[in-house]
Amino acid sequence: MVKQERAARTRHALIQAAAAVFAEEGFVTASLSTISRRAGVSNGALHFHFANKSMLADAVEAQAAEVVRGITEAARARQGDSLQAVVDATHELMGALAHDVVVRGGFELAGDCARRGEASLRTQWQSWVEDSFRRAERNGALAEGVSWADSARVIVAATAGFEVLGGGDTSWLSRQNVTRFWEVILPRLAGRRDLERLLSAGSRPSAPASAVERPGL
Template sequence: MVKQERAARTRRSLIRAAAEVFAEVGFVPASLGAISKRAGVSNGALHFHFANKNMLAEAVEAEAAETVRRLTEGVRARQDDPLQSVVDATHELMGHLAGDVVVRGGFGLAGDIARRTESPLRKEWQRWVEDSLRRAERSGALAQGVSWADASRVIVAATVGLEVLGGTDASWLSRQNVTRFWELLLPRLTDRPQAGTLVSSGSAAPAPHGHLPA
């Protein structure tokens, strides 16, 4: 049991260290030596858990994707309104991108064309946004002439753009910046009488990782 716990801690340390190095320098320049040094383990320990850099990258993306799944499922569980749930999830995602290095590293890998692999991360986010907007359309929450497909494309494109820009300037991920985005978009998405009840700044408290600049 002690050995298993130690092995699990080492694996987590390696994934976190890999996420940090990938986020800082990119996939191709990152070396296994730099990752093992960052994690405080030997190269042999790294190779015990991961045969190569690709396997490490996949582990980072998988852990980040699981965080995104927990985030979106948690939002949907506590928020019945599909439009508000997308607003809330966007704020939480940006908070994790700002404060969770594994999520940040995972999304960085997703946009690294040098890897030439399809990432589960952006697909995971896109599927959830699309499903939420379908729910909004079925419930009559979307404005006349606005389709769930068009709305989801705009939201996914904007949030991926914020993620990319936030990689070099964290102010793009700030709660204030995301709120401004929704203040502009929500009046276009819905014309229902209760539109004023939607909270552009998010209806929930900031994510625990989201120590964002204002």
Template sequence: MVKQDRAARTRQSLIHAAAEVFAQEGFAPASLSTISRRAGVSNGALHFHFENKKALAQAVEDEAAKTVRRITDEGTDRGGCALQALVDTTHELMSGLADDIVIRAGFELGGDPARGAEPRLRREWQRWIEDMLRRAEAEGALAEGMSPHDASPAIVAVTVGLEVLGSKDRGWLSEETIAGFWDLMLPRLASRQKPVPVSSPPAGGPRRTVMPSAQATD
């Protein structure tokens, strides 16, 4: 059992070190020797756990995907208004991207042309947004004339854009930035009969309610 625990810790150290190196250097320039040094293990120990750099990158992406699914599953299971869940989960994901190097590297690796892989996490995020908008539509929470098909491209484009920009400047992932986006989006998105509260920044006092625009249904 002790040996298994040590092996599990070594594997996690390698995944975390690989995420740091991939995020800093990209997939192609990153070397396994740099990753093993960063993790504090030998090259032999690295190859015991991962056959090659491609397998290690896949492990980073898989680990990130588990965390992202936990975030979105918690958003789905929270209950209440689907639009509120969408807003809150956007805050949670952007916070994760700011604070967790594995999540950040997982997203970046999916879009790295050197790997030749599909942008898996971005696709999963897109599907989750579309699903929550369909739920909101079923709840009657979308503005008249607004459909999930209309709304999802804008939300996906902005949130994925923030993820890309945030890889270099964490300010793009701040609570203030996300709340500002929803302040602009929700008045057009939400039904006038169902105002949706938007999370304020942690140090910014109580939650604020964004009222749907009268123009949204005129």
């Protein structure tokens, strides 16, 4: 049991260290020696858990994907098929990118050309956003003349932009910035029936209760 716990701690430390190094240097430049040194373990211990750098990158992406899946599933469980679920998930995802090194490293790997063809966190996020807007359109939650496909493209492109810019300046990932984005975009996306109930700052208890203003008549 003690050996198993020690092995689990070592594996966790390696994934955390690898995520940080991948986020800082990218997949190609990152070295296993740098990762093992950052994790505080020997190269031999690293190779005991991961045969090569690709397997380590796979582990980072898998753990990051689990976090993102938890974010999107929780948002839908709370808010159903409403646009509020997308707003909430966006806030939570940006927060994870700012504070969770594994999520940050996972998205860095997803955008690395050397990792093309591998499972992508960006694709996972895009699929969820597209599905959410399909559901919103079926429920009549979108503004007249607004399609689910156009809406999803805008949100995916914007969140990818926040992610990339946030890699150099985490203020891009702040709740305030994401709230301002939704304040601008929600009046264009949401039907009048739902707009006044949507919270651009998110519906989580810790979020400021800032509702989106309705557009002028």
